[in-house]
Amino acid sequence: MKTALEVIEQHRSVRKFLQKDIEQKVLQQILESGRWASTSHHLQAYSVITVRNKEKKQALAELCGNQVHVKECPVFLVFCADLNRIKLCHELEEKPYVLDTVEPFLVATVDAALYGQNVLLAAEALGLGGVFIGGIRNQSAKVCELLTIPDYVFPVFGMCLGYPDLAKINEQKPRLPLTAIVHEEQYVVENQVAQIEEYNQVMKNYYETRSTGNRSQTWSDYVSETHKGPRRAHLRAFLEEKKFGFN
């Protein structure tokens, strides 16, 4: 079995899976291990919905922007920031429940992310693979309707899980060098453009030479497409409807 560092360092997103189901006891082990993630004030403000049903996966694939791997993976997970359980605790103890600032939304989102990362690593440790699906936020209200997700609960990201088809897996995507990510003692802005330009060449080479989906593009060209207009503009109104505040 791989060491923890090997699992962490060998991560690649997997979108092509073998036609092989995930046994229920394996899935449970993965979801159970993940629970040991850190959680703010021991709130455990997250939950996860497991989807094996084919029609439901098909519907979710469409709601996530026609991502075919959402349909094709044996298990699709929907990770939720969940403040409903904490609400019930406040009701039990007859205390007011105040969610009107950004903080509760942030705490529950981070809790879900820490759990999700643990789940993916636990899966990879057992020979499975997967990929986070931000597209679950494309049509939040319809996702909630499909999965009967109540107020105080918000689907943050999905995750495809399955056994990787190793013949169709890409090389690891190079990350920004440590010097670009890490600042010692204080944040330094000065070198960042030079770092981006250097990394542009690394990513261009990767995109041009990887096994599948070749293209010629720099990193800054790619990412500068992502925020040139408003992204998922429905989120604020949707989250407020779900009782998450932003004051």
Add this chain to the structure above:
Amino acid sequence: MKTALEVIEQHRSVRKFLQKDIEQKVLQQILESGRWASTSHHLQAYSVITVRNKEKKQALAELCGNQVHVKECPVFLVFCADLNRIKLCHELEEKPYVLDTVEPFLVATVDAALYGQNVLLAAEALGLGGVFIGGIRNQSAKVCELLTIPDYVFPVFGMCLGYPDLAKINEQKPRLPLTAIVHEEQYVVENQVAQIEEYNQVMKNYYETRSTGNRSQTWSDYVSETHKGPRRAHLRAFLEEKKFGFN
């Protein structure tokens, strides 16, 4: 060396450290391994500030609500949601940069969390331990001033890192059972109060019998203290000053 599942399943937060420094090459290995975390659209919208300087740790300990372990740990990390690098990419490519919706804030926050969880696990794999510090959000503006954190960058959480003083480490804190966290095919609200009441007894027993910091309290009593008033009410205005939008 421990397997990945052992590291994941044996996590405990560590607040008491040996008087032993973290070698620079060990710290670098930890921060480098973490980079293989998943990241939305390959944005890598995070960065981390490493703090070893004693006066700075002392100042941060106070800003985090007088948490003595922030001062006493050999290395304190400040994990940031970082949209500055992506801004520079948009400038390089001469494209408008639009952050006015909740989505970019959410994406960068989740990116930082996935990286942070990987970093803690990598540290634990190497025999170190640590604890997330949400208190870094107590006085966000002062933290940014101290660490020269610019616009488009937001300190999401801190992390104490060091070698655990095993004599002062608590038993693992019991988590909610899997049945409370996982929903099959759709979200079910019906059993949640009963699950909370069952878990209340588990946590009461834990709090009463653990090695240090004994007290008699149920889980719902504990967490119902957390959201009875507005939490970190400065965040929205602070984040908007840092150019994160919430429309």
